[in-house]
Amino acid sequence: xxxxxxxxxxxxxxxxxxxxxxxxxxxxxxxxxxxxxxxxxxxxxxxxxxxxxxxxxxxxxxxxxxxxxxxxxxxxxxxxxxxxxxxxxxxxxxxxxxxxxxxxxxxxxxxxxxxxxxxxxxxxxxxxxxxxxxxxxxxxxxxxxxxxxxxxxxxxxxxxxxxxxxx
Numbered sequence: 001x002x003x004x005x006x007x008x009x010x011x012x013x014x015x016x017x018x019x020x021x022x023x024x025x026x027x028x029x030x031x032x033x034x035x036x037x038x039x040x041x042x043x044x045x046x047x048x049x050x051x052x053x054x055x056x057x058x059x060x061x062x063x064x065x066x067x068x069x070x071x072x073x074x075x076x077x078x079x080x081x082x083x084x085x086x087x088x089x090x091x092x093x094x095x096x097x098x099x100x101x102x103x104x105x106x107x108x109x110x111x112x113x114x115x116x117x118x119x120x121x122x123x124x125x126x127x128x129x130x131x132x133x134x135x136x137x138x139x140x141x142x143x144x145x146x147x148x149x150x151x152x153x154x155x156x157x158x159x160x161x162x163x164x165x166x167x
Contacts, residue, residue: 037106037138044104044134045142045154048077051097052118052144052152055079056127058096059120066096068118070132075109076100077132084117108135118146125150133157143167 051068059066062081070077071088078087078094085094101107113130120127129148135141139158145167146152155167 034138037136038140040104041107041134041136041138041140042142044099044107044109045132045144047099047103048132048134048144049152049154051077051079051099052146054097055118056120056125056150059122060125063122065122066120068120069094070109070111070113070116070118072109072111072116074101075107077109084115104134106136109133110135120150 055066055068058079058081064081066079066081067084068077068079069084069087071086073088076087076091076098078085078091078098079096080094081096085098087094087098087100091098091100101109109132111130111132113132114128118128118130126148127146127150129146131143131145133141133143141157143155143157144152145155154165156163156165157167159166
């Protein structure tokens, strides 16, 4: 008769279940945040790589120099044909495209292009050489390196030598 009356869970069983879930959540939450930051950082690098390929294609298609202008203040970059654009104060001046820190929260951009500008030549598809590095609080960073011949690739500065992603 007791078995027929007992339906559901007792308060003790519910509290124990919640406590176990809380412990598991506390154990996995930091690694989840780290993975999320790493994913955003890699996404920013992949977006820049795709935009570099777009700019190279647009330079050939338009038969015009194409500029990718960088700003590290509240990082952004813009793509424009014919001249550099200001992605920070006038993003509309970047007529081909742009990206900003707000698209990838928690990422930081550093770059070493001359005059903060990457230029694509329409004749030979050559470009200015340099590196843009995205990093995050998780300690993971990804670099986009472009050669003077216009070849761009993603690498990881902290990857072990011999790794496919090593810089």
